Amino acid sequence: MLAGLLAPPRSVSDPPADRGYWRRLLPALALLACVTRLPSFTRPLWNPDEGYLAVQARLLAQGGELYETVVDRKPPLVPWLYEAAFAVAGSGTLTSVRVLAVGAQLLTAVLLASLARRRWGDRAGGTAGVLYLLVSVGLNPEDAQAATFEVFMLPCTAAAMWCADRRRWGAAGLAVAGAFLAKQTGGAVLVPVVWLCLSAGEVRAGGLMRLGVGVVVPVLGAAAVTDPAGFLFWTVTGSGAYASFAGSEMHVLTRGLTNTAILTAACAGLIPPVLRVLRPTRTGTADLWLWPAASAGAVVLGCHFFGHYYLQLLPPLALLATAALQTLPRERLTRALLTSACCCALFLAWGLLAPRSDLDHARRLADEVAARTEPRDRVLVWGIHPETYWLAERRPASRYLTAGLLTNYSGGRDTPQVGERYAVDGAWAVFREEMAERAPALVVDDSRGKPYGPERVPSLRRFLAAGYEEVGVVEGAVLYARSRAR
The missing domain is CATH 3.40.1010 (Cobalt-precorrin-4 Transmethylase; domain 1)
Known part of the structure; x- marks a missing residue:
């Protein structure tokens, strides 16, 4: 049943006899995902978030209760994921969750490739998947290589857009819920998903209702199996003082500008074609502009501008660049891929040589x-x-x-x-x-x-x-x- 729900429809731009296409593309994307995540395996920990999740997972395995004896300002999905990985492979190292992070990045790339291929053809599918993986490391290695909340949120956001593009509103809602349960700001993808639902005229057909049910039921289920009051407090209402600039204005502003500059450098191959070609009203990309706009709002909402917040921008940017490159000469595609590959190599070197x-x-x-x-x-x-x-x-x-x-x-x-x-x-x-x-x-x-x-x-x-x-x-x-x- 689940396979039937997620299987892409047969269409002119996404033909049924496409096994050869995916047999060629999937190994290439898998290899690239492994290469781009290679630095993550070179040290025991990358940042305090990984340490926090590792301690949480151990406490949960020892009988702790989330939002009661084990607390954090985050939803429960990633702590549960760490706990499950530790149950299978042991809690002495983070290798198991690092492997899961590789899988999460690969899944995100595959979903973007499928989405781009459906809209713009075979070449666009490969372009979207490759561009995403190349820019996925384009931040400080402590942010890009850590196996934390944003990395596991990204495949859910991509899945939400994938399902919405196919008018599978219930499944899109489930994916939005998954993104929110990985990290609250993942719920920002609901904005372009709702726009797609409304623009498709699905309100009378019940699409909006199925979407809403898909979002609400998993979130309520997560609250019910933890502690409903604690879930509400720790994920929504209890972070007012944290989400504030007060007392750190210049520090936060400097960090925001620095991480924006780093991400801009990493996306040097993507940004020029987007600025040169695309407008929200052209080539049917209004939803693709809403996606990065909503994600940018989520980055600002945190009021801290940590580098890992910016990871949420990368899937929609890769898709926007893919759309732009379809209208440009082929040499612009080659230039974008080459520039992104060079930037990726620099960030990988940074990750391998970063001080500890x-x-x-x-x-x-x-x-x-x-x-x-x-x-x-x-x-x-x-x-x-x-x-x-x-x-x-x-x-x-x-x-x-x-x-x-x-x-x-x-x-x-x-x-x-x-x-x-x-x-x-x-x-x-x-x-x-x-x-x-x-x-x-x-x-x-x-x-x-x-x-x-x-x-x-x-x-x-x-x-x-x-x-x-x-x-x-x-x-x-x-x-x-x-x-x-x-």
Whole structure:
């Protein structure tokens, strides 16, 4: 039944006897997907998001409950995916989820190729798939190579457009829901999908209703199997202070401009044909303009402009460039592919040679934590690098895996929006209960001069003074063990 739902219809532009086409294209796309993701396998972790997901997955496997004893501001799909990968291949490395990330990028490329082929022919299909994979690495490697939320969101967004293009509104809704459940901003693809539904005159035929049902039912199901109130709070209503420029305006602006410049350089082969040829009213591409426009809105909505936010722009940009290249001389296609390939090679070299300062610090700190505690001990790492728990193989003493949830520190934000009063609503009451019920054997202050250090967090300072003593320092991170008098 599912195969029948997803099978492309027989049409002039997408013929039934196309096995030869896909037999040629799929191996090429698979090889390119593997090559572009090669740097991701060269280090244990790329960024704190991977560390956060790895710790979450371990806690879930040990009986933790999402949005109750395991919390994050993200929907549940990717933590579940990590948990499943760890159940099959073990939690000692992220190789299993890195392999899944390769599959996610390949699936995204295949869906874009199929969508482009249906609209503009065989050559366009190959162009879309190849262009997407070439630009998929076009950000800081910590953003492009990490197996995190956006990477697993992208195939769902592409599937939503694929299904909508074929007027399969129920399936399109399911894909939109999948994108939202991977990361909230994935729901932005609903904008071009709804436009396609309305422009196809499907309102009276019930298409809009099927689309809505397809979106709502999986989201409500995810809420029901976790904790409905917790799901609503952590994914929608509980991030008001986080989604703000206050206290970090210049830092955020600089980051946004920098990542925009990096992405522009990576898309040097795509942007010129788009600007030269296309307009929203020409060549039937209005929905393809809505897609990147909605995605750009989602990037801005986060108010932080982290590089991985920009990954959402890449599938629609690749499709727009493919549409533009159909109206240009063939040599422009060759130039676009060659330029994109050269840019891709530069970003791959960056990924292979990128420094590992934060990872090296987390490893040394984890080694010290492991040496000073027993496997059954609980540990509190007061910082923004939850991967320390995973590397040390120690269980967190709190459901709040980073100090950011308790102080609103994130991405360089400085005062005045950092401190206890800006924490997630109700977090400090829960944190105090956790510390009273199961005091950690070791506390690691990894703030290293950041504005969320104990000297600026009175509750943490009092907690340490009441029962802990300093026992060591690792590259600026201060370790506290329970005092003998306790």
